[in-house]
Amino acid sequence: IFLCTAFAMQTSLLQEELLSPPPTEVAVNDSALSEDRGSLVVTLSEPQAQWLEAFWFGTVVRKHPHCRIFLEGRASLCVEGALAGESLDEFQERWRRLVMGAVKKVDxxxxxxxxxxxxxxxxxxxxxxxxxxxxxxxxxxxxxxxxxxxxxxxxxxxxxxxxxxxxxxxxxxxxxxxxxxxxxxxxxxxx
Structure with a gap:
């Protein structure tokens, strides 16, 4: 069961759009909420997602060994594994902040x-x-x-x-x- 969060990005790959940061609005699918395990899907631009996979995933996995982080397709970043006792809102907010912080560093x-x-x-x-x-x-x-x-x-x-x-x-x-x-x-x- 997945808690899906998507940052809306236009499909046009004009350079100005790629360089602008993704919106910070969070869309939650209430029917996909799980009480025992959280999951998160964030849609990024393809270059941002590929950079995160190459240079960010390793550090994140070492710091958060309970989590599984991977790319689904070429631009969807997936995180699984909420901490025991962590609410879904806390899981969502914590990982949204981590991902947005990393994406801000990527031009x-x-x-x-x-x-x-x-x-x-x-x-x-x-x-x-x-x-x-x-x-x-x-x-x-x-x-x-x-x-x-x-x-x-x-x-x-x-x-x-x-x-x-x-x-x-x-x-x-x-x-x-x-x-x-x-x-x-x-x-x-x-x-």
């Missing part, structure tokens, strides 16, 4: 329509390893969106100062995919 940058599915397929395994290494070092998540857009999600300062390697790697493979990349050997041969 999203839309890199535009870069044919994300094809781009991901075009990056070889060693390129994906380099990309994940850069992501870990900068605490930034690269999200290949369902709408073919590419997103960077992370703290504002990290997006501004620490993403050169990520941007460089992504632009390199995007240029190769679009056929505009000239191999070094070809450039040297022309001289």
């Amino acid at each position: 999203v940058e839309d890199l535009g329509n870069m044919d994300a599915d094809a781009l991901r397929e075009a990056i070889p395994e060693d390129g994906l390893l380099k990309l994940s290494e850069h992501e870990r070092e900068a605490s930034v998540k690269v999200v290949f969106g369902e709408n073919q857009h590419l997103f960077l999600a992370g703290a504002k300062g990290k997006l501004e100062r620490k993403c050169f390697g990520i941007r460089n790697l992504l632009s390199h493979y995007h240029w190769r995919l679009s056929g505009r990349d000239v191999a070094f050997e070809e450039m040297v041969a022309q001289r």
Whole structure:
């Protein structure tokens, strides 16, 4: 039985809408309330949800070992496991505050329509390893969106100062995919 809470976000993925914080209104489904175990579902933007999964879930699970936290789909964050003796309202408020606090720290940058599915397929395994290494070092998540857009999600300062390697790697493979990349050997041969 689930206590469902959803933050309404418009489906349009315009950059202004992604950067604005989600509304703080809480919708509770009274027919899904459970007296012994609470659950929470929060709908976020895809980049926010993916960043939370990559960099926030581990910390939360260590601090709250009684809870189970996971993504359902690409953007629905689910939390299960209210504390013994904790009312459903307390559970709802505590986790709403935790999630909203984490989401406030995440900025999203839309890199535009870069044919994300094809781009991901075009990056070889060693390129994906380099990309994940850069992501870990900068605490930034690269999200290949369902709408073919590419997103960077992370703290504002990290997006501004620490993403050169990520941007460089992504632009390199995007240029190769679009056929505009000239191999070094070809450039040297022309001289």
